Amino acid sequence: MSAPSTVATALLAAAEAAEGFMPADEGRALYEAARVVAVPGPLLEVGSWMGKSALYLAAAARETGRHVVTVDHHRGSEEHQPGWEYHDPALVDPHVGLVDTLPRFRRQIAEAGAEDVVIAIVTRSELLAPLWTAPLALLFLDGSHTEESARRDQDAWVAKLAVGGTLAIHDVFPDPADGGQAPYGVYQRVVGSGDFEEVPGAGSLRLLRRVR
Template sequence: MTTDLLAAAAVAPGFMPPDEGRALYAAARAVQVPGPLLEVGSWLGKSALYLAAAARETGRQVVTVDHHRGSEEHQPGWEYHDPSLVDPLVGRIDTLPGFRRTIAAAGAEDVVVAVVARSEVLAPLWSTPLALLFLDGSHTEESARRDQDAWVAKLAVGGTLAIHDVFPDPADGGQAPFGVYQRVLGSGEFTELPGTGSLRLLRRTSS
């Protein structure tokens, strides 16, 4: 049930505050155009469960795209590095087992489709218009711009673009997602919807 998925999302490991997660769920639930919900950047599945709750209610699928090797800040020597997530056989982070446990424990395997790939590798193979696109991948300027270039054009007119960790003030966080937000809004193809915290929401009005 939706309430079970939302409860599971609230306690799942991850970095999304509860109010932003609920806002993502509400935005996904409110989309009126057909198509799947796709997120770029999944970590251990917290945000995927918020999307899954909306998908369960609206008869959609959630597609998660992540190489599951962690972003820059998750690597050894960085602030968010977790040694327990390192695969000892290859000596690299592997979040896929934890992601799968999160989705399975919540009973969301019927609505969540996990694609293990770099987003820019999958994007050229993707042709289905998206109802919602959630950008929450690596936050370097290069990778954030790459995700924008690869995926925003695949959002259907009337669909919703959600961007996480948008901080106008550099003192609050990195500026790469804020740059994506500014470029997309400046394109003239989107109108802004009410956001929550660092989550920005925009609706595509033209292509």
């Protein structure tokens, strides 16, 4: 594997410094997967939070001449709501009383100088999916982790991945003691379909290449 280009190195540094939940080893694995995917098409991320993982994808996109499309309603997942473990009152828009991560997302993308490669779509993924027709080179699933929403994202987007493209699934924990099981369920269903082969990932990040 060749070393990252100068422009990619700057974005990787910005990604590692950015606020968010993506561990560095998993972020680097996501970057490498996006960097080496062999088929044409954009990189699409379902679930963006404040843009940390989007910057890892942006580093690969800048290096390979692609774009990153991020899809997120920016109202936070269940665990970010009041009374839950990851709720941050500073993220609540006082005018509407709802979580709003879009300003932080836009700030981090702008500060990293990645606005030319990151296209942010603010909506629920299942609303955008029926309108989307371009085959994807890489699909990164990292949205809400309830069983219902994880299955909905899988049903809405996996079929849009080109043959030869890469599916990345975050927060895959086989042991329930380590984390929620919804992404693991997506992973199991995708592997069981016979349409994908697994390639090396990192930590809770699973990577699969579509073979048919």
